[in-house]
Amino acid sequence: MTPALVILAVIVTAAAVVATSAREPRLAALGMVVTIVGAAYVTEPLPGIVALAARLAGSVLAGYLVWVALRGAPPPTVGWQVGWPGAAAVAIAAFAIGWLASGTIATAVAQASGSGPSVGAAAALEAGSPVPRAAFGAALALFALAAAPVLVGRDVLRLGLGLLILLAAAGLLRNVMSVGTDGPVELALAVLTALIGAAVAAVVGRSLAVHGDLDLRVTARGDGAVRGRAAEDGRLRPWPGMYGPYGPRRRALPPAPGAHRDLRRPDRPAPVRPEPPSTPGGAGGYGAGWPGTR
């Protein structure tokens, strides 16, 4: 079982590399799904069936919601500028650091607790199992990979995937420390994962519906009152009470009378299509030619 869990930790890290570097949104989402589903199982000993089922359900639901939000083939995103080789290099370095650092931590914990049996925090790590080491390496790799899209991400999908990967990294850290596999706590983490997935899906879906792409547009609103108000008055926002007292129409300053008189010339009237005369003779009548041709 142990080698399989170590391989799973590597797969989780590789999937996170895909999630952060792929330009195709659905491929990136697939990487995220593999990451958050697999991260729950890189632990030793494995939690009970209820806890496993809860984490699986929460992760799958989160991934499914993001997947559904990306329906309709959204355009490719910029992705991470370093590309997949750069992301892989970051992940490998962080994984190696985590693997080596966990050995040091295990030694320190063992020396701190003396020669007694390993119980409590980081018990599996202290016992020398490679699974918590792999989990710690994967956790550090996930933290490193998620940092860029979360802190400087410029599209909502990358940001959302980074946040979900960050949550998976926290779960991996929890697995390393063996803080217990409590059913209700696992359920709470599963619900939190699903809710964050739903939130990411909502933001992604709204961005696709409003802008047609996934770019994170920062509105040019100033910090000051006057600048902020000017930016708001430029467009109408369908807020609650848009037609009520809180709407921007009401909030906008009324024009000062006479301050800016409208001096523009009125538009020329649109040419009317001439109609054929219905009666003969007379000015504009039948036989006198088409109107306007004299």
Add this chain to the structure above:
Amino acid sequence: MELILLLGLGAFGALASGAGLARGRRWGQAGAIVGALALLGMVAVAFALDAPRVGSREIPEGVGILDGRLIPNDYMRLVIALWALDAAIVTFVAWLAGGLAGLRGLLPAMLASIVGASVAFAATDLTLGASAAGATGLVALIVLLAWRDPAGIPASARELRSTVISTVILIAAIVVAPLAARLALGGTPEEGGLVGGGASSEAAPALVGLLVLAVALAVAIRIGAIPFHLRVPQLADVAPPMTLPLLLAWVPVPMGVVGLATVDLLLAPLALPLANEQLIIVAVAIVTLAGASLAASLQDDLRHTTGYLVIADGALVLLGFAALTPDAWGPARTWLVALAASKTALATWAAVVEGRFLTRDIPELRGWIRRSPMLGAALLLTTVATFGLPGWAAFEARTTLAELTAGPPLDLILVVLGFLTLPTYLRLLAVGTGSPTSRVERAPRERIVRRRRETLPVEVEGTASDGAEHADSSAAAVRPGRLARARRFARRSGGTASKGSVSVGRRITRALRRDATELTAAAVLTLAVLAALTSWGALDIGGAASEPAPITTNAGSD
């Protein structure tokens, strides 16, 4: 059992109101009614909740739900009751101001946040509490994405980012804390081997210090302390003003409580010398107190001023982390609830003022008290509630936190810095007493003395269908021809029971809307009174805040 009822009521109300208000029309009305009833039901259940005083380190059999993972306590009971009561009043004001459209997003977010906070306050496991606190932060998206607004997308992204980052940091600190405790407790030099206890004992304070900083960082991000403050004015710009009491005042509270519990249970009892870490947190608190107070006083935008006032008062929560002693647990939690109550009153006051005078520019609000004396009284009471008076729970919490954090004379400086927001409140009050601007003059006046009101013909025709007697009573000022026509219409319609019941609701609605100006001011005044009572320490909020955390099943106790 009552806890299940509380959570079920909130969840059902949130789902029903969210779905109904999203569909609109009759579904929207039904959703709003269900949501409002759920909110009132939560107030009643919270007050009736049986809260055993569990204490720490043991879970009695048969107490709470989920195998004792959720146990109601006095603090949770009082805070949830106050939160639900505030939410009901804010919802009422939002309905008066914007109708059903004003409740879209707000009402489900209120209910969902109360459910999340209930779980966070009742959790006996820190990870469970942190997860619930994080989920509570996500309700901002319900508000921001309720309408198809392009500006809501970056705001939602910012809220999502800050919520998840703070939650992840808190969970990471919680899971690493037992390891640090183990290093600190077991790593004495006498036990050491080759690298030995000496190395681990040197590493332990550093690790514990990092964890204290991490927990404080999570809460600082959530409350918007400097340098994480830019999110708050941007949020205030984008969010509907009536949602700001929830988003600014209440949503950070669960994260603050769980963060305080983490420090109180896992880190502070280690009693390690962490002077540098304390200094860093105090420095952040001082910068936030001074900077946010200054920004609030310089701002001309009412929403930004409100946001910075919330940030400045939120900085006092950081002193609860800097104190690094279990004694700070009670005052910090007392201050959190006093902060939420007073800032709810302030943000609602700001929203109502903006709606009534149709501006958020403070200089343009000159003379507002002359048009709205009840709103003036509400702001005055809110100011008193914010700072408290000697002997009040909020005032004692301020001074106790400062004394626990630092010795003289720094504690006095911290207390004085806490009062730096007072000039902003005084400025708002002073602006209100000046000669009114034309914008303020145009605003509807609060009719303290009720005058006889002339009935409009359209109202007579509307009410005449319920029975001729209503037409008789209200048509004194209407022409006889219209009165006769209304009577004929009433006779023709017959006035069945169902129509009568519908029109009673409509009559109430119409009457409420007609007096919306006075009712909104009265509601804000009520919120201010609640804030003052909380600040005073009504219902022994200070005692409830000081009772030990029921969080027992952390790994440190394994």
